[in-house]
Amino acid sequence: MRSLSVVATVLLSVALMSTACSGDDDGGDKGSTGAPPATGCAADGRKDVYAPGLSKSAGTLSVRLLESNPGPPIKGTNTMTLEVVDAAGQPVDGATITVTPWMPDHAHGSAVKPVVTATGGGKYTVDEIYLAMAGLWQIKIGVQTAGGGPLQEATFQFCLDG
Numbered sequence: 001m002r003s004l005s006v007v008a009t010v011l012l013s014v015a016l017m018s019t020a021c022s023g024d025d026d027g028g029d030k031g032s033t034g035a036p037p038a039t040g041c042a043a044d045g046r047k048d049v050y051a052p053g054l055s056k057s058a059g060t061l062s063v064r065l066l067e068s069n070p071g072p073p074i075k076g077t078n079t080m081t082l083e084v085v086d087a088a089g090q091p092v093d094g095a096t097i098t099v100t101p102w103m104p105d106h107a108h109g110s111a112v113k114p115v116v117t118a119t120g121g122g123k124y125t126v127d128e129i130y131l132a133m134a135g136l137w138q139i140k141i142g143v144q145t146a147g148g149g150p151l152q153e154a155t156f157q158f159c160l161d162g
Contacts, residue, residue, distance in 0.1 A: 041159035044136060048157050056141075059152030060087050063141050066123070073137070073158045077112075078129040084122050084143055091122025094146035099126050102138045134162050 041047065048054060050072030055064040066081040073080075080099075084092040099114040112130035119125055131137050139156040
């Protein structure tokens with residue numbers, strides 16, 4: 001009888017974990033009020049407040065989020081324009097830029113790989129940033145300069161409602 005109880009507990013735990021990240025992409029159940037379910041974004045002190053020009057240090061470089069379309073980022077597909085500058089404020093062209101969306105509270109990323117296009121003057125457009133669900137998302141930016149320097153990273157954090 002005891003082993004049956006253990007099996008039932010394990011199965012219940014697996015079922016609960018499998019539904020934890022299964023929010024649908026259309027906003028889910030909005031309840032009787034018509035409002036999206038609460039995510040805790042208003043009180044989440046880890047998030048960055050979106051503003052065009054938001055800048056983060058990446059080792060000896062800086063990554064500036066010039067804009068997000070839509071802005072601020074939303075659940076779904078987003079495009080961001082980044083600018084990378086060196087310690088002297090000079091644009092960094094020819095860098096290899098990687099963008100990794102990551103949801104730290106759920107320990108998963110996105111099923112869609114962002115596409116980075118250099119546009120000159122240290123600017124890079126990042127298309128296909130897909131944020132599948134509400135909650136805190138990290139947008140991890142990896143930068144490796146053309147000369148083969150070390151990988152330098154900056155992270156923007158946005159909390160998405162709905």
